[in-house]
Amino acid sequence: MxxxxxxxxxxxxxxxxxxxxxxxxxxxxxxxxxxxxxxxxxxxxxxxxxxxxxxxxxxxxxxxDLGMLKHYEAQSANNRRQQRLVAISYDLVVGLLFLSYLHYFLHWNDGIVTMVINGGLIVMTTTLIMNYNYFDDWATTKRQAWQLVGVITMLAVLNIALVWPQLASQIPSTQFLNQHAGAYLAGNVSGKLVGDFLHLFIWTAAAVMAIEIPLNRARKTSD
Missing domain, CATH: 1.10.260.40 (lambda repressor-like DNA-binding domains)
Structure with missing residues (x-):
């Protein structure tokens, strides 16, 4: 049967x-x-x-039901591969996030290094988000939900504080506005702002993953 x-x-x-x-x-x-x-x-x-x-x-x-058994064998093998991918992605996200902050604070000006670090952080953070299956466990109670909101808010505020001097420096002066055409100015400033906000979003998303994944694992272990 x-x-x-x-x-x-x-x-x-x-x-x-x-x-x-x-x-x-x-x-x-x-x-x-x-x-x-x-x-x-x-x-x-x-x-x-x-x-x-x-x-x-x-x-x-x-x-x-041999078909069902084969289905679960394949599913188990796929789950093991996905768990390995999540573990590798997590380690790379943590490492690249550290390098990204270090790069920002030390003001490295190597364009290739910047592209590799930030590009790698975007790719690995996206990979981790797409393959991590336990987001529902992060806020199973109201207390956990508020803790998660607090973590996200705190990290977002800290990252905004870090990039604000750079954002503020990109606000054009009156003299700059008078010397440059409106279309050029709009494209130049908006491009820089979009890049900074993308950087801010990736920093925050990567930091949330770096903190919440081990916290969720610790909760499961204690339960």
């Missing part, structure tokens, strides 16, 4: 409707229907929740 048939029979034996089990598992009724018709599979975490809801072991749910 395959997994989808097994799931349907067990639910019916428990005298539960698709809506009942969907409510218990916090998914839609259509999702339950899709599982029971073999159109899709639950992920590994959800499979454990199904096992608990039906009071059946995972082995009993999967018994005889």
């Amino acid at each position: 395959n997994f989808s048939d097994n799931l349907k029979i067990i639910r019916q034996q428990k005298k539960m409707t698709q809506t009942d089990i969907a409510t218990q598992l916090h998914v839609s009724r259509q999702t339950i229907s899709s599982w029971e018709n073999g159109r899709s599979y639950p992920d590994i975490g959800m499979l454990v929740q199904i096992s608990t809801a039906y009071d059946f072991s995972v082995d009993q749910l999967l018994k005889g």
Whole structure:
């Protein structure tokens, strides 16, 4: 018997409707229907929740369904690859963020070094955000939500304070305004401001990831 048939029979034996089990598992009724018709599979975490809801072991749910077993083997292999990618991305983000701040404070003027550090930080921060799957765990309570807001606000304010002297220096003087054409001035100033704000955003996003990922891991360990 395959997994989808097994799931349907067990639910019916428990005298539960698709809506009942969907409510218990916090998914839609259509999702339950899709599982029971073999159109899709639950992920590994959800499979454990199904096992608990039906009071059946995972082995009993999967018994005889070779396709399902192969699906989870492939999913496990993919999860391991994704975890390695997240770990490598995190280390690179922390290292590049440190170099980016160091570069800013020491006023290095090497354009290639600046491009490599900032470009690498953008790429690796984006990679980390796209492959990290535990953002929902960052604010499971109101207290954690306010702590997260506080961290983001604090980092944003600190980064703004760091770049403000440079931003302020780019505000054109009256003499500069009189000497340059409006179109040139608008393009030149707006380009610099966009670059600075992008830098500010990446700094903040990378710093939030650098702080919150180990904090979330520590919470899970303590629980």
